Amino acid sequence: MEEKIRTLSMIFAKHFTAQLDTVKLRTGRVTERMKIDHPEAAAVIPFLDEERILMVRQWRYAIGEETLEIPAGKADPGEDPERCALRELLEETGYEPDRIIHIFTYFPAIGYSNEVIRIYAASGLRRLSQAQDIDEIASVETLLLGEVHDLMLEGRIRDGKTVIGLSRFQLMQDRGRIPKDFFS
Secondary structure, rough: EEEEEEEEEEEEEOOOOEEEEEEOOOOOOOOEEEEEEEEEEEEEEEEOOEEEEEEEEEEEEEOOOOEOOOEEEOOOOOOOOHHHHHHHHHHOEEEEEEEEEEEEEEOOOOOOOOOOEEEEEOOEEEEEEEOOOOOEEEEEEEEEHHHHHHHHOOOOOOOOHHHHHHHHHHHHHHHHOOOOOOOO
């Protein structure tokens, strides 16, 4: 257990707060810890069928690169995570699913942030809109699942939620934990 001694500095931004604290470790040593309070987020693997998924290409300022990843975003205050996943899927791709299942929940930066991301898989997609979030999304792309796995192995897809979500889905499918009617 670590005991907070005092907060040295705080940053308040639109979607998160960050603080730098002085803490006392269980050994008695004093050090500093950064903590980011971040809203919950949701991501979704949108399956067009058993072999094809939708992915979004977008610029990620923090790494200075365009990435290929599954649709995702922060939950609005009080928004249910599954509802968030459905909203993000529609906003980023224009699609809505008939079925959605929870795949995994994880902490992407457990050393300094309380952010939690819930990953879902969706199927039975139908296009409701041509629009996509043009401020964030450069393109919506259809890829074969095998292609995506190859891109992950080659290190060309490095987004954590995408790698974790697709790997977890494959593991669940291999172990018979995906409902039999998921793709029907």
